[in-house]
Amino acid sequence: MADRFLRRAAPREIVKKLAARAVYERNLIEEGDRILIAVSGGKDSTTLAWVLAELRAVLKRNYRLAALHISSDFCSCCKKSILSQKLEEWGIPFTDLFVPVMGRLKEGRKMNCYWCSTQRRTELLKYAVENGFNKIALGHHLDDVIETFFMNMTEKGELSAMPVMLAYRKYPVSLIRPLAYAEERQIVSCADELSILKAACTCPYGVNSKRRVMRKKIADFSGGSGAVKRRILRALSGSDLLEE
Numbered sequence: 001m002a003d004r005f006l007r008r009a010a011p012r013e014i015v016k017k018l019a020a021r022a023v024y025e026r027n028l029i030e031e032g033d034r035i036l037i038a039v040s041g042g043k044d045s046t047t048l049a050w051v052l053a054e055l056r057a058v059l060k061r062n063y064r065l066a067a068l069h070i071s072s073d074f075c076s077c078c079k080k081s082i083l084s085q086k087l088e089e090w091g092i093p094f095t096d097l098f099v100p101v102m103g104r105l106k107e108g109r110k111m112n113c114y115w116c117s118t119q120r121r122t123e124l125l126k127y128a129v130e131n132g133f134n135k136i137a138l139g140h141h142l143d144d145v146i147e148t149f150f151m152n153m154t155e156k157g158e159l160s161a162m163p164v165m166l167a168y169r170k171y172p173v174s175l176i177r178p179l180a181y182a183e184e185r186q187i188v189s190c191a192d193e194l195s196i197l198k199a200a201c202t203c204p205y206g207v208n209s210k211r212r213v214m215r216k217k218i219a220d221f222s223g224g225s226g227a228v229k230r231r232i233l234r235a236l237s238g239s240d241l242l243e244e
């Protein structure tokens with residue numbers, strides 16, 4: 001995509017174009033898809049919901065959208081009534097599902113993000129399968145994909161990244177990440193333009209300092225350049241680390 005367009009267009013147009021490009025290039029959405037959007041109430045997943053609603057007119061494909069928010073017993077940062085109001089405006093039915101993440105902890109075990117996200121992911125998949133969805137859309141963006149790649153390499157010694165599309169073998173469901181081509185700063189600007197609430201996570205277990213350090217390192221070596229980050233994404237795609 002021409003850098004001139006990325007500099008001059010309105011934020012919402014940029015995010016829409018980048019999402020459409022990801023959808024076309026990776027074949028993320030097909031005719032008749034039933035897509036469940038995982039919404040946390042934050043700017044990324046709410047922007048994702050907006051963009052998928054907008055793309056219905058652009059892609060000329062019929063697909064059904066619904067949104068699922070998973071609440072837990074200790075994280076209440078999201079303003080659910082505002083979220084459901086926005087989703088209603090965009091024609092997306094909304095469901096809130098409570099998962100007692102804390103209550104499922106075995107005795108003597110400490111709460112941590114890995115446990116929490118595994119519980120949430122399991123419930124998300126279960127809900128999608130039981131309710132006839134064949135795709136789950138997640139709001140991860142370009143910076144998330146790149147940060148995760150470098151963190152997996154430096155922390156776990158693994159060459160792995162978040163795939164833009166992942167088809168599960170065990171379940172009749174695929175994960176899609178339509179915002180994988182958009183930088184976080186572009187999503188922030190788009191969310192501002194759409195008056196999407198930027199709810200800060202108040203979860204007491206949510207201090208992810210390693211990710212913050214990696215974000216800073218990537219900003220240092222990329223000079224904050226979107227073009228460099230897109231080249232990294234291209235390199236990852238070429239090595240099939242971003243494929244299913």
Ligand code: SF4
Nearest residue numbers: 075113116203205206
């Ligand atoms: S920050 Fe809190 S809500 Fe988010 S994954 Fe970690 S424990 Fe769960």
